[in-house]
Amino acid sequence: MSDDQQQVECGEHGATPPTFICQHLQHGEGLGFNQGYDPEQPDAAYPDAWCDQCDAVLEQEGEWNARAEAFAGIRLVCAGCYCQIRARNWRQDEEALDGLIADSFDYLQAQQDSFMTTFRVGEHERWDWYQESGQLVFSDGGKPVVACAVDFVGTFSSHSDTWMWAWANESFLAPVKARSQEVRELGEALNYLKLACAIWPADPVDGWEMTAVMARQLGAIGAYRAPSEQGFLYMVVREAHWVN
């Protein structure tokens, strides 16, 4: 998102990027939330969206023609309103999602205990991460002691109280964010909002939940949370070794 991009002004959410939804979603509830896919912006944070009824019309018509567009009555809303509307209309199996998160926590907890002990994580003087090489390095006395291959999961912002997946973050390079797409694909397949959507209202615990899900999905050996300017950066560890 560039600074000169147009913003919309919302009485409740202030200035945010403009988003587009069908007229039914705006005041509806549980109507289904179908997201458009723009090949030019495959990682767009707020893809155009429409309800299940609109989706049925679209399927009938085969394309967004005059009839489908008239039925949808697409309108502009602010990104904050978009998130509220999405949460209200998205349908998912909550119990199955809770189960996935619980299983993922069990997996990560077991891995994390061994990772922390084996590499004495938490006892080193400093850490640095390098996007180009996808490495997290712990050092003591100015010398690297433990090197980890990492994948970024995403970031929690305490400024906006939101979670953002690494794949949607333009400030991250491909080597560290590419594998977060695997969780997105899982989320799209199972229709879980938090796994499939780039940005949503969150707290730091959500960050650990998403980190656990990604750790289990990728078979990670541990995870790490680094403080950032406005919150936390979460990553999972693929491999680690002592540096001689």
Ligand SMILES: [Zn+2]
């Ligand atoms: Zn609709």
Ligand SMILES: [Zn+2]
């Ligand atoms: Zn708004």
